[in-house]
Amino acid sequence: MPPSRSHIRTTIEAYLARHPDERGALAGLLALLDGPAEPTSRSALPGHITCSAAVIDRDRHVLHIGHGPSNTLVAPGGRVGDDRTLPAAALRGVYEETGLRPGDLCMTPLFLGTPADIAVHGFETAPAEGEPAHQHYDFRFAFYLTEDTAPPLALRDAEAACAKWQALTDVSSPTLRAKLLDAEAQGLDGQPEPVNASALIHDGCGRYLLHLRDQREHIWEPWTLALLGGGREPGDSCLEETLRRELAEETPGLEPTGLTPYTVDTTTGVDGLVVPTRIYEGRWSGHPDSVDLREGVLLQWFTVDTLDRLRLSPNLDEMIRRHAAEHPAPDRPQGSGPRTRHGAPAGTELHIVGVHLYLQDEHGRILLGLRHPDAAFAGNTWHFLAGHCEREAAVSCLVREAQEEAGLLIDPADVELVHVVHVLGPSTGRPRIQLVFRARSWSGSPEVLEPDRCAEWRWWAPGALPHELVPYARTAIEGILAHRAYSELGWS
Template sequence: MIHDGHGRYLLHLRDQREGIWSPGVFALLGGGRTLDDPCLEATLRRELAEEVPSLELTGLTPYAVEEATSVDGLAVPVQVYSGRWQGDPDTIDLQEGVLLRWFTVDVLDRLGLSPGLGDLIRRHAADHSPASSPPHGRRLLRHEAPEGTELHIVGVHLYLQDEHGRTLLGLRHPDSAYAGNQWHFLAGHCEREEAISCLVREAQEEAGLIIERGNVELVHLIHLVDSPSARPRIGLVFRARSWSGTPSILEPDRCVEWRWWNPKDLPAEVVPYTRQAIEGIVAGRLYSQMGWDRR
């Protein structure tokens, strides 16, 4: 993710060809790791040298781990780096794709973007805006963790039951970057907010449900990691004892159906950690973990 430090982001218009990742849309420069790459940063530097050999970045640092779906349908963790550059993209000797252009956050909704890219850029812009800068030159929080600390992604999940004890799950859009065609909790990632506020916001934004903070309780925590290179995650599962509204499809690009399921008779196509969390809740367990034996 290349930015100029003043709110502009350099995006790459990819070729309109079948069989490639995100054809015909604006995306980030990058590519896949090969056996010859000693580390992910080496992968990125090799890809940049192949795609934009005359572009020289400063301040290259890991920023986030995102999830994407490859051309063969596999869920793939993607390490996103950020770096700074302030040049003219028309002077770059572009070896792959159609063109490079600078864009600001306010025009992202008018562009065809690779899945999840708009949210990623907005998050980066919020992290680096003057309003979010720490006072008196203090470093940002992500650089203040003690040495050896692994920063985690925190997600909130809604465990909602109807009068028959059935659990609400949403069917993810088949083109979703994560868990396409699978049933999943109503869920979201914590931004610069505490977890219950995030849950209340996501419930209203995704399904039109109104939840009062005082009617929420934590019923499960799942600690998971998808792969050795993926950032670990902490999933907080909250039960809402009461709510108002009827589940509605408000984000059709992410969820195509809401349905109530018997927690002891879930469909086969359930996100694995969602299934494990529900089984833990039914069994009265407050904690479970997944993926750590594959590290």
Template sequence: MRATLEAYLTRHPQEQEALAGLAAALDDDADPTSRSTLPGHITCGAVVIDRDRRVLHVGHRTSGGKLLAPGGHTEAGDRTLLTVALRKVQEETGIRPEELCMTPQFLSAPIDIDVHDIDPNTAKGEPAHQHYDFRFAFYLAAEQPPPLALQDEEVSEARWLPYADVRSPTLCAKLLLAEGDGLDGQPEPVGASALIHDGHGQYLLHLRDQRDDIAAPGAFSLLGGGREEGDTCLAQTLRRELAEEVPGIAPAELTPYAVAQATGAGGLTAPIQIFAGRWDGDPDAIDLREGVLLRWFTPEVLDRLRLSPDTHELIHRHAAQHPPTSPPGEPVRSHRGEAPEGTELHIVGVHLYLQNDHGRILLGLRHPDSTFAPNTWHFLAGHCEREAAITCLVREAKEEAGLLIDPGDVELVHLVHLVNSPGAPPRIQLVFRARSWSGTPKVLEPDRCVEWRWWAPKDLPTETVPYTRLAIDGVLVGCPYSQMGWE
């Protein structure tokens, strides 16, 4: 929630003072989402937009019929603020999550955070307090609004109002501003997936983790993911996702092929841009960062897999349109292009060595669910896509922590030649020092890093990635090279 607020204030710095109470609540030990937390707590609302750029309002009986966006308090079991908004809109209007989709402009970020005063309720023993209302924007997935089933004990009526007539002044202003950026009620793809084939009739599928908090747990799927703030296009989204999930798989060309419907966060319908690309490497040689395994499959065996109908249809359609280039019966080969025989491909990582005026080094605490080094401190880092290493470093610093770095202020200070385990792909870990930068580290990718902290070199935490510690030791003594895992 803190990261969500900070990202919101980056877009709306003029609201810093108005949201000071919310910031204080997030810093307090009390649960900021509990309705018993005073003098204010978090609520959530759903801004549902139809094709005619109208917003759904409901008359809440508790407010004397005042027209508001559907919404309310959190409850035990709500996983995220966005799912609170989805639950409330279904309870109050009958619109199910699968009948809604994210907007490309806001994705899972709130369009508005409003602070409003709540009168005392003597019947419930509640004093006057404030609601910090996180409002999330959704489009209708279908052309026409679905029939509404109003929650009679809570809701007296429902109306669709144009942007200019939206009752909340702050929300009205945000909608009119976003209209100029294309907030038009027309669903667009908010994620990208790769239909990767080898040219010989095989398709690469990814077995997902068996986790309740992800879509299609335990099923085979295409590689890919959702668009994030900072992605300039869906092709970049896909390149970033591939670099994060399966560094080493980088099809030379990714061509838009189709748009499919998937199930996204909270059960939302998620239009996905499918890109087709060719790659004929060995999945077992890939450092899989998310999921269980990667495998090649021919269309004939798909019926034996747990697979979404859309993915099944996409692969069969593509296979019919693009027959294998090798003669029938010819074995599928994996080759390494022009690399000399025996050459082992290396994964290249970039790492930011940032030292402040007090001699402390910036490290990030990786998310506890991270596949790589969970609950461990590490450099700000990333994998090179099809880009220069310093370009990658500058991009990662901005995306992960909001730091702006001039490429001319970067110097290579260490290289770690690493192999994590027998049979794992070798890695070249480049460590760059930025002599200057602007900005204060912020947690902008909370699913990867939950905290940034400056550490004295002699007091590095015990839970530090081993090669990170090795690189820091090397930089401090002026040693440009080290290696690990080869002995």
């Protein structure tokens, strides 16, 4: 199957976001996508899509192939076939003409998977080939060599007479040359650097959080346990931003602390390209069931002693073992008895700790937030401002959540614990300790700062609470108004 129309359209729009002044020049290409013909077929008229590649070495020279009797120098590439993506078509064209394999190449951090140039070429009628006059819309992708020197070239196309490495100033295509020279001023230097970011998340006690990928076509490393993360996008200012964006998209609610660069790993992407990946280490100690997993099949903690029984993405076993050796888990006290794999005494049921803000205004009204309809927990239901306690003090968690979710500034000295609800839900999830704190004073007015979680903040009179209210929040409010410090829910 050739690349899908949706993929082609997304690629064009990403290119036009960089070059909006070219939309008029590419009107024919956009019209081609709306027509009945397959846009990559050579029979598509009045034009069709081709793909080529600007292969750049360490000296910022670009590979050209000499074609025809005049040895016209052009970038390697050609027609699109049964390629998954347009970059895959360009990579196949490079291999077929020069012998360079996808594993000899990697993405450029400036262009990533977006074309460096889309050129429009007109071709006269070719009666011998049965082709009328038509146009080629050539998508030019830029790649770096992965090694300092290029492997020996093997010209495999009968029409290819020679190969030459041309300086950027001598690139044969004027439009491609202009864009590469502009990119050179922004850092296009031929030196590979990470374009992906992943998180090596551990709890400080010997456990590592791994993500089971989907078993689907075109998924990178399908049905393996891997680290969370993904590829850099043009709008990302740095790789840490890439990682935080990916975590927010894949696992809302999972926010590791202390993210710091740990190492650089080299993997192979679905198209065969080498993908340098920056690995960040970070700490988190929550339960995976508390995370809204939106990509993949499973999120779970694993210890080093289980790694040899798991199907892991390449290099991950060695990476985790190295990190564990550098960060040994705390020793257990002598005579502490049998332990679970979590380090707790055998038979212990670990609990999730939640923190909640009980806030009343000068009229005695209680602040509640309406959960977003798509929220994994209690969608379209009113609830306290709340969060899960990570490896941090409960009051610190409350202060952080109040500022992040609603823009409220609270002094920890003005916080007091007013109720505890011990909750056992109907599912097989872990029991929870829900801590409810009152803030005696604060600054700021409630704002919706996390719209994917909360749609609205509103003050409610205690005697007129909303019908759609999280049950344990109602239990806590009733307990506070009755001056009770503790409630249980779900245990009977």
